[in-house]
Amino acid sequence: MVLIGNVIKVVKVKRIRRVSQPQPDSLEDWDNTPTEELSVPAGGTSEAALSPENPTTPDTVKIQLQSKEAGKDGRSPVVKQTRQAIPNSKEILNILRSQYAGLVDHMKERENLKKPSDVHQFLRVEFGKKTQSFQEVKKVKRLIELSASVCQVRIEGNAKGTGFLLFDKFILTNAHVVEQIYEPITNTLQQSVTVTFDFEDLDERTQQIPVQSEVLAYGKVNSGNLDFALLELSSGPDITLPSSLLDTFSFPSQEGGICIIGHPEGGVKKTDPCFIIQYGDRKQAVEKHVTENEEFFYVINNRYLENWDIKTHLLTDTEKITYDTCFFHGASGSPVFNEYCKLIAMHTAGYSYQGKRGKTQSVIEYAIPLSGILEKIIIQAVRRKRVDVLQGFLSQRSLKLDVVLERVKTQSDNASLVKAFQEKLPFNSNTSATDQGEQRTFHQFLFDKGDATGVDATGVEAMEVDDIYDN
Numbered sequence: 001m002v003l004i005g006n007v008i009k010v011v012k013v014k015r016i017r018r019v020s021q022p023q024p025d026s027l028e029d030w031d032n033t034p035t036e037e038l039s040v041p042a043g044g045t046s047e048a049a050l051s052p053e054n055p056t057t058p059d060t061v062k063i064q065l066q067s068k069e070a071g072k073d074g075r076s077p078v079v080k081q082t083r084q085a086i087p088n089s090k091e092i093l094n095i096l097r098s099q100y101a102g103l104v105d106h107m108k109e110r111e112n113l114k115k116p117s118d119v120h121q122f123l124r125v126e127f128g129k130k131t132q133s134f135q136e137v138k139k140v141k142r143l144i145e146l147s148a149s150v151c152q153v154r155i156e157g158n159a160k161g162t163g164f165l166l167f168d169k170f171i172l173t174n175a176h177v178v179e180q181i182y183e184p185i186t187n188t189l190q191q192s193v194t195v196t197f198d199f200e201d202l203d204e205r206t207q208q209i210p211v212q213s214e215v216l217a218y219g220k221v222n223s224g225n226l227d228f229a230l231l232e233l234s235s236g237p238d239i240t241l242p243s244s245l246l247d248t249f250s251f252p253s254q255e256g257g258i259c260i261i262g263h264p265e266g267g268v269k270k271t272d273p274c275f276i277i278q279y280g281d282r283k284q285a286v287e288k289h290v291t292e293n294e295e296f297f298y299v300i301n302n303r304y305l306e307n308w309d310i311k312t313h314l315l316t317d318t319e320k321i322t323y324d325t326c327f328f329h330g331a332s333g334s335p336v337f338n339e340y341c342k343l344i345a346m347h348t349a350g351y352s353y354q355g356k357r358g359k360t361q362s363v364i365e366y367a368i369p370l371s372g373i374l375e376k377i378i379i380q381a382v383r384r385k386r387v388d389v390l391q392g393f394l395s396q397r398s399l400k401l402d403v404v405l406e407r408v409k410t411q412s413d414n415a416s417l418v419k420a421f422q423e424k425l426p427f428n429s430n431t432s433a434t435d436q437g438e439q440r441t442f443h444q445f446l447f448d449k450g451d452a453t454g455v456d457a458t459g460v461e462a463m464e465v466d467d468i469y470d471n
Contacts, residue, residue, distance in 0.1 A: 143259055143261065143271060143337065145243075146337065146341060146343075147271065148197065149242040149243055149335075150162065150164045150269060150334065151163050151165070152196050152266075152269070153171075153194075154193065154196070155191055155192070156192055160178070161173055161177030161331070161332040161333045163177070163195060163231070163333045164335045165197075165242055165244050166230070167244040167245075167395070167396050168244065168392040169232060169235060169241060170233070170392065172229075172231075172333070173332070173346075174227045174228060174229065174348055174349075176220065177332055178193065181193070182215060182218065182229070188213045188214055189211070189215060192210070194210055194211060197209075197241075199263065200268050209233050209239055211232065215230070216232055216377075216381070217230040217376065217377045219373075219380075226368070226376065227348050228368070228376070228377075230377055230389075246393070248341070248343045249371075249398070249400055250343065252276075252321055252338065252344040253276075253338065254276070254278055255278050256275070256276055256339050257274070257275050257338070257339045258273070258274060258276060258336050258337060258367075259273045259336070260272045260325055260334050260335070261337070262334025262347060264327045264331040266329070272325050274324060275324075276323050277323050279322075282322060285324065289363045319369070319372075320367065320368060321366060321369060322364050323365060323367075324365065325365050327347060327365065328362055333348075334346070334347040336367045344367075345369045346367055347367045348366060349362075349365065350363065350364065351365075351366070371404055371407075374401070375407055375408050375411070377389070378405070379408060379412075382417075382423075382442045385425075385442075390442075390446065394446075405446060405447065412443060421442050422443060424439040425439055425442060
């Protein structure tokens, strides 16, 4: 309605229908030719085409109102919309084209593909598998359930990393998360450490659970193949802990989808589904990163890679699980799950370098398989006579964990470990003592048949390989 003098006039405005735009299939379809025309009512302005009633389509980069031409009826100017070319699109397209031939040759050799049609079919099948890895509602729900056992680790109230409830009241995280406050002689933390399992919203208060000062197990080597710390939570009547994750343990595969759950950048809990970069594909992943990151060119020009020795570490390291994720700072210690929502590893770090402007970058990231960490935890628990840790581990016994125990049993024969495994259990922890008061050794407690857990630690050889590595 419009007021003119003392007369109110009702003006009807015809709503303009939005014209849908298909997205381009490739960069070659992206050009500057006019792609859309919107009619504007007579007497109106071109801004009408940009009103909330006529939002731009998602694939529109930028709208330029280039001309107002009279329509056939002399009353309807026409607004032409154009797209702007993506900056450096020709250069990007040339790079992608140059890499494609090498990718095809690599796949032909690795997968024994003979014809181009075989390559196309392989890509179609593999892409279909990977895009569906974590799309099933059942898997999403399961990951949400598992995420309840993931916590943020804080030192003096400041976020330092991520951890997760391994079993009972024991938290597993990376050693480098607490390295600065860890005293190796006394095996204790020198500052206050807390964890919170419910930091999922910036506006909500979280429960801070104190961590005891004694570190139950700790291991860190410069190669990055070992980087873990097992911490113990304080107990209290007001503390309710989530489910442990050890009962979901499995061995990693060489390929496939994974999902990381943690607190990147010290923020709220997040997930990141990604895919394992196979050992033979790491070089290609590095070359891809070099191509896509200007900061990396700065590194190469300054010979930083020669000091970092990427060929020795990234391209020859077979123990780590590598992938490309957005999780970096603050996410150390995050659990890594496979496509079956089984816990297979702990996200640890990335192959990092100091880029331009001093920003730390990462070529690709990696996780340490959980199986090796569990072996070290058991051995250290025996050395320190922490029967409670061993009992907590044994209470989660499964066929896969029995494989871990068999590996520990092999190591227990080493000269440096024989004495520790032949030590007697403290009597009040010796649940298998006879009426005569006989005390069992740690070796008997862990490996003998018919122990206190009622689980037979032998018979691992009869297991099928598929049973160990699948779901």
